[in-house]
Amino acid sequence: MDYFSINALREGHAGWSLLRAQNAPLALAFFMAAFTGPNQRNLGRQDLIDALDDVLFALRDSLGEDKFPRSAGEYLDDWAEPGRAWLRKFYTDGQDEPVYDLTASTADVIHWVESLRGRDFVPTQSRLSSIFNLLKTLVHGSETDPEARLDELQRQRDDIDAQMEQIRSGDIPVMSGPEAVDHFHQLTTSAKELLSDFREVEANFRKLDRSLREQISLWEGGQGDLLETIFSSQQDISGSLQGRTFQGFWDYLMSPALRTELHELLERATRIEALATQDGLAQITSMQKDWLPAVEQTQSTVRQLSAQIRRLLDDKVFLENKRIMALIRNIESGAVAVRGTPPTGPFAELAGHDVPVALPFERPLYEPSRSTPIDDSVGVSEDLGVDANALFNQFYVDTARLEANIDAVLDGAEQATLADIADAFPLSQGLAEIVSYFQLATESPTATIDPHAAQTLSWTLPDGSLREATVEKVIFVRPS
Incomplete structure (x- = not known):
């Protein structure tokens, strides 16, 4: 980057304008407390106003009433203006209240300001390992020579065989404490950046x-x-x-x-x-x-x-x-205007059409269609070699059992969510059982489905693998 490109960023970049703003400490402290600290996004206007009012009250109590004279709503509107673009203000489907989120430039500024405090521990070894692994993946994954690919795979297999032989001999290499801490910090940092x-x-x-x-x-x-x-x-x-x-x-x-x-x-x-x-x-x-x-x-x-x-x-x-x-x-x-007095001479000219010429012997002779006899008789054999029990091994979801599960949970509580019922009675039939619970909720006058909230349900397959489903929140209430 040269002088002119840097100067253009200084004059027009939203992140740079945030750092130059007079109330930048207030804005950054509030953004960290409301968004990046609790790791939240898409917050409603009223929730942000309430949170900013609490921050302004604490600051005015310690710095004086005239320190931040504007209201919380005015600060939010100012920070979301297109000229500043520190916050992104938009509407979601089915909501009349505007929603706010940090822009990418503001998130970069917050990350930079947090890095100014310094770190007690800086991972270096794990970063070097990541660079080597990425470089190997890039080079070997882009290789088009079959022999080179096979040589690399053979080398990897030899390394694995050597490691397995070392472990069989009783020499088990274990990562040291500093190395584990180094990789852990690199893991958490990369996860937050992602x-x-x-x-x-x-x-x-x-x-x-x-x-x-x-x-x-x-x-x-x-x-x-x-x-x-x-x-x-x-x-x-x-x-x-x-x-x-x-x-x-x-x-x-x-x-x-x-x-x-x-x-x-x-x-x-x-x-x-x-x-x-x-x-x-x-x-x-x-x-x-x-x-x-x-x-x-x-x-x-x-x-x-x-x-x-x-x-x-x-x-x-x-x-x-x-x-x-x-x-x-x-x-x-x-056309209607000149219908009574049509113009003289040619009204329109069309290009001539060519007559296709085909030789007589190029045309195929007539060939009558042939009727193919079809034997539609069905033979019945005593031994078909098919296990008919497979037709009766289909499972079905017993809704009476699900209703009993709901009643059992509601015996000890006024209301319960579908997640509470799944914790008490684990899912055994996967999505089919979840759909049956939703059917019971729609048919019950005391159950509600909240489309604005979500809950995650999990179950284990017979092979031991874990499955999860994120669905709308279902609340069952004990009948009065």
Whole structure:
């Protein structure tokens, strides 16, 4: 970067303007307390006003009443203005109250300010190992020579055989305490950075959406040429480089086998003796649960932007059809006007049509169709070699048993959620059992389904693998 590009950032970047602002300590302290500290996103306006009122009250009590004279709502509106863009203000489906979230620039500033305090421990060995692993994956994964790929796989297999032989001989290499702490800090830092990167991913998607809208709005050619330009260059939301990378992360995170392996690794990491005194050790087991809401929100943003682009293209088609109908009406009105006095001479000229010429022997002779006899008789054999019991081994969900589970839980409580019932009576039939609980809730006058809240249910398959489902919150209430 040169002087001019840095000066342009100083004059127009939202993060730089936040650092230069007079009330930057107030804004950053509030953003950390409301968003990054509790790891929350998409907070309602009234909730943010209440939280900011508490912060302003404490500051005015210690610094004086005239320190921050504006109200909490005015500060929020000022921070969300397009000229500042420290907060992103938007509306969600089915909500009349605006929702606020940090912009990617603000999140970068918060991360930088937090890094100014310094760190008691800086991981170095784990970072070097990560660099080597990434470099190996890049080089060997891009290799097109089969012999080179086979040589590398053979080398890896030899290393694994040597390690296995070393363990069989009783020499088990164990990571030392400092090495374990080094890798643990690198793990938590990378997890937090990945979670904060989703804001920038959403910002990239919205930037790409604006670029496509401008291209569609200013297009002067045909509709087909516009679609070909958009999709052939893969500038659509899902086909962009950012979209394909994010889709790969989504597919990786949604893999049941990989999610189960990640959960088991996190659980085993909490039992390492060298990490017993580390802060935040117990919280790493919820790492993937923190990722899922952020990833789902980004995925929802992609779906919404793609749907808006489709609607914009439909509007262009409607306007094009309207223009064609206007031209047809103009032609019809002109024809009616000259109906009584038609113009002399040729009215219209059409290019001549060519008569196709085919040689007689090029035409195939007539060949009558042949009727093929079909034997539709059905033979019955005494021994079909098929186990008929498979027709009767289908399971069904006993709703009477589910109702008994609900009544048993409500005997000791006024109300209970579906998660409480699943804890007391674990799910044994997976999604089919969850759907049956939802059916009972819709049919019961004392049960409610909250579409604005979610709960996660889990069950174990016969092979021992774990499955999870995030559904709307269901609340069963004891009948009066």
